[in-house]
Amino acid sequence: MASVVAAFAAAWIVHILYLFTLGARQRRLQQALDSLDARER
């Protein structure tokens, strides 16, 4: 049973880590967009 749980947990963890990297990239893009707006005002 431990192997089955480990496999399912690994699959979820990999995807959640990737979602975190996507979130971090989205924040960086948002900051770049905000600084462009500030320069143009």
Place this chain on the structure above:
Amino acid sequence: MTTPTPTRSAPLRRRAAAGGAWLYWWGGVTLALLLYGLVQALLLAPTEATMGIYYRIFYFHVPAGITGFAAFGVNAAASLWYLLRPRKAADALALAAAETGVVFLAVNLITGPIWAKPIWGVWWVWDPRLTLTLVIWIMYVSYLVLRQFTPRSELQPRLAAAYAMFLFIAVPIDYMAIRWWRTQHPQPVIFGGPNSGLDPHMAYALVVCLLAFLALMATLMRFRHRQEMLSHEILRRQRAAALKES
């Protein structure tokens, strides 16, 4: 009450908001499918006669592999599209697809050894299927690393597209590896000839999990594609602003 000053980012923000609505809707469908697939795989699918409970790893391992290769297929198609008609959208799709494929194939490569250890007694064997899958994963990681560390120019996406076309040649070879050579990896249970096949309940659980993984792939790929298009737009505006100031 003051009205916010309209900026040139307004259309970008409106597009991002529209993407957000799509993401919530499609993300909800994906999550529901993933949870239903989890219930099917862990609770409702029958226990396999020889491998017992360990066989349930199959419902994540196989869909992750198929989805990873499907993403690499999208990468190859988008690369071909870019070579025929150079568009930023095609290049962004190729990048998004490669990144998503690497994530899914990583799941396949991690769950495989966890399944192998209790069944084969070893975590890994260097048989054609396992070795080729690992090599393909490393090659697509190298594609992403090369893209990341090459300066953006007109040549970079063309080289990436040409490289991606060559990379994809390994995918059908990996698919056929368990048919062409004697391997430790099990023989195919789907499209594997007269002696292959799955119990209908197992096949149903597998299809649900595969659909859930494909929906997740579409969600991640679409989100990553939008990010890449947004980063192109930001870079263009940053260059324009720098030129204006100089």
